[in-house]
Amino acid sequence: MVPDDDGAFAPTTEDAPSSSGFLDDGKNTIGSQLASRLREAIISGELQAGSKINLDKARKTFNVSLSPLREGLARLISDGLVEFEDNRGYRVSSISLANLEEITTLREEFEVFALRESMRLGDVEWEGNVMRALHRLNRTERDAARPETLERWEELHREFHLTLISGCGKPILLHFCRLLLNLNDRYRRVFLTRTSGDRNVSQEHSEIAQGAVARDLDYACDMLRQHIHRTGTNLRKHLATKGIL
Amino acid sequence: MVPDDDGAFAPTTEDAPSSSGFLDDGKNTIGSQLASRLREAIISGELQAGSKINLDKARKTFNVSLSPLREGLARLISDGLVEFEDNRGYRVSSISLANLEEITTLREEFEVFALRESMRLGDVEWEGNVMRALHRLNRTERDAARPETLERWEELHREFHLTLISGCGKPILLHFCRLLLNLNDRYRRVFLTRTSGDRNVSQEHSEIAQGAVARDLDYACDMLRQHIHRTGTNLRKHLATKGIL
DNA sequence: ACTATCAAAATAATCGATTATCTGTCAAGG
DNA sequence: CCTTGACAGATAATCGATTATTTTGATAGT
Numbered sequence: 001m002v003p004d005d006d007g008a009f010a011p012t013t014e015d016a017p018s019s020s021g022f023l024d025d026g027k028n029t030i031g032s033q034l035a036s037r038l039r040e041a042i043i044s045g046e047l048q049a050g051s052k053i054n055l056d057k058a059r060k061t062f063n064v065s066l067s068p069l070r071e072g073l074a075r076l077i078s079d080g081l082v083e084f085e086d087n088r089g090y091r092v093s094s095i096s097l098a099n100l101e102e103i104t105t106l107r108e109e110f111e112v113f114a115l116r117e118s119m120r121l122g123d124v125e126w127e128g129n130v131m132r133a134l135h136r137l138n139r140t141e142r143d144a145a146r147p148e149t150l151e152r153w154e155e156l157h158r159e160f161h162l163t164l165i166s167g168c169g170k171p172i173l174l175h176f177c178r179l180l181l182n183l184n185d186r187y188r189r190v191f192l193t194r195t196s197g198d199r200n201v202s203q204e205h206s207e208i209a210q211g212a213v214a215r216d217l218d219y220a221c222d223m224l225r226q227h228i229h230r231t232g233t234n235l236r237k238h239l240a241t242k243g244i245l
Numbered sequence: 246m247v248p249d250d251d252g253a254f255a256p257t258t259e260d261a262p263s264s265s266g267f268l269d270d271g272k273n274t275i276g277s278q279l280a281s282r283l284r285e286a287i288i289s290g291e292l293q294a295g296s297k298i299n300l301d302k303a304r305k306t307f308n309v310s311l312s313p314l315r316e317g318l319a320r321l322i323s324d325g326l327v328e329f330e331d332n333r334g335y336r337v338s339s340i341s342l343a344n345l346e347e348i349t350t351l352r353e354e355f356e357v358f359a360l361r362e363s364m365r366l367g368d369v370e371w372e373g374n375v376m377r378a379l380h381r382l383n384r385t386e387r388d389a390a391r392p393e394t395l396e397r398w399e400e401l402h403r404e405f406h407l408t409l410i411s412g413c414g415k416p417i418l419l420h421f422c423r424l425l426l427n428l429n430d431r432y433r434r435v436f437l438t439r440t441s442g443d444r445n446v447s448q449e450h451s452e453i454a455q456g457a458v459a460r461d462l463d464y465a466c467d468m469l470r471q472h473i474h475r476t477g478t479n480l481r482k483h484l485a486t487k488g489i490l
Numbered sequence: 491a492c493t494a495t496c497a498a499a500a501t502a503a504t505c506g507a508t509t510a511t512c513t514g515t516c517a518a519g520g
Numbered sequence: 521c522c523t524t525g526a527c528a529g530a531t532a533a534t535c536g537a538t539t540a541t542t543t544t545g546a547t548a549g550t
Contacts, residue, residue, distance in 0.1 A: 028331040028332055028541090029331045029332065029502090029503065029504090029541095030503075030504075031331075031503080031504090032331055054530095054531075055531075055532065056530085056531070056532090064504085064505095065504055065505045065506075066504090066505085066506090066532090066533090066534095067312060067315075067503070067504055067505070068503075068504065068505095070312075070315075070316065070532095070533095071315065071319070071503085071504095074316070074319035074320070074322075075319070075322075077319075077320075077323055078322055078323040080417070080420075086273040086274045086276075086277055086532095086533095087273055087274065087510085087511055087512065087531090087532060087533080088511095088512080088531095088532080089531075089532060099417075102415050102416070102417055102418070103417065105415070106415070106417060106418060109354075109355075109358060110355075113354060170347050170350070170351070171347070172325070172344075172347055172348065172351060172425075172428075173347070173351060175325075176421055180417075183417075273511090274510095274511095274532090274533065274534090275533075275534070276533080276534090299500095299501075300501070300502065301500085301501070301502090309534085309535095310534055310535045310536075311502090311503090311504095311534095311535085311536095312533070312534055312535070313533075313534065313535095315502095315503095316533085316534095331502095331503095332501090332502060332503080332540085332541055332542065333501095333502080333541095333542080334501075334502060
């Protein structure tokens with residue numbers, strides 16, 4: 001019966017529902033804390049895509065020793081945010097049009113598949129979690145002027161998308177989707193400070209969530225796919241304008 | 246044009262076509278070598294699924310220091326073969342019926358998707374690589390009596406499946422498929438020492454490859470899906486018989 | 491007997507120093 | 521003027537020792 005061990009890619013404590021914390025967050029070791037800080041630094045764009053990570057400088061910046069630094073970086077490799085080469089060290093993963101397009105495509109495939117499975121298998125608790133995540137997201141304003149609201153919104157947005165698919169009963173799939181979401185969020189954080197005018201993102205989220213809870217498989221999946229696709233298209237435009245290529 | 250940097254999950258040197266090596270394999274550092282040895286030890290079943298990895302013992306066994314040991318283990322986490330918890334250390338990922346079933350399902354989804362994309366996008370070189378991989382695989386006997394032939398066959402089998410989908414132009418997708426293949430191989434190595442009598446695996450591979458090269462999308466995808474599914478079914482039986490659950 | 495508590499042993503995490511590898515620069519030879 | 525090679529500085533990898541945390545096992549109290 002495999003007592004309390006869920007096997008590979010079992011849902012880690014990593015992003016437990018961020019309810020009021022009097023259970024510690026599991027960010028015990030320096031390595032773990034570093035991983036979080038670095039992840040945030042990369043996703044927020046503070047650490048530029050493609051840039052080399054000098055261990056010695058990083059060590060001084062964060063005031064830690066090599067071992068936990070490497071430990072933290074190693075975890076970001078699993079996240080696809082950092083690349084590593086023997087004797088050459090670490091660098092922040094680069095961004096590119098091709099990379100963005102792949103992320104979008106894969107999200108359309110995997111996340112939609114996971115949503116369908118969630119609707120097929122999810123229980124009432126899952127439904128509740130979805131509605132809660134939707135509510136919390138829609139109640140949070142995204143004000144480009146105040147960065148702290150952006151961060152908060154991103155967190156809730158991520159939480160919403162993950163909750164949507166959390167009923168699928170497939171830990172590995174969830175893991176993949178989480179990675180893709182991470183990678184995608186970096187593009188949004190860097191290139192999209194405000195939402196495009198012709199979209200009502202809150203409404204899009206509501207449509208998806210309501211379709212999901214009503215188990216209207218085709219409708220919900222379609223809405224999600226369009227949602228992801230639109231974001232991809234927007235990002236592509238901004239990427240072409242502001243930046244690379 | 247992003248000179249020679251393909252972004253996240255860019256195809257690493259990790260498993261370059263194992264042609265005659267006078268280019269070194271990139272297994273330079275102790276950490277890298279350890280990662281390989283440990284991976285093999287886990288996939289082959291030498292390190293039992295679910296078992297704890299005692300750093301001190303491992304350190305002595307492999308005659309290395311902690312740093313490279315942790316380094317190596319960290320990589321296996323990305324591979325989904327090892328799990329980690331703060332202050333509790335590492336353990337070999339467990340196996341379970343649910344895990345096997347998820348792996349099979351996801352392979353059916355993703356590997357088939359990747360194959361379809363490869364057929365859509367792959368060039369002549371890709372076709373050539375597929376035919377070569379097929380030939381090498383079919384020319385290799387799988388003799389349960391001699392373990393070294395098993396290992397060789399597994400390697401070529403893995404290579405075949407990866408080559409099939411290598412034309413898809415989607416590094417992240419390839420990365421995911423590689424992980425799934427790794428996870429799946431462990432089950433086969435542990436539970437299937439010989440192929441089930443009612444299958445002609447060589448023929449199955451040939452049908453897939455020929456369909457792929459002929460760009461017969463639906464046929465090739467269907468064959469691949471059945472191939473994966475059959476393996477899943479076989480493994481499930483053996484798992485239920487010999488072991489767990 | 492059962493549970494709670496504390497100390498000792500085992501184990502993981504971290505550090506600072508050392509060793510190995512790589513990268514850029516400059517000089518000698520073609 | 522370009523290429524090649526050797527040196528020096530920069531950077532990454534590894535080690536051995538130290539510190540922190542968890543687990544175990546024994547003891548005392550109910």
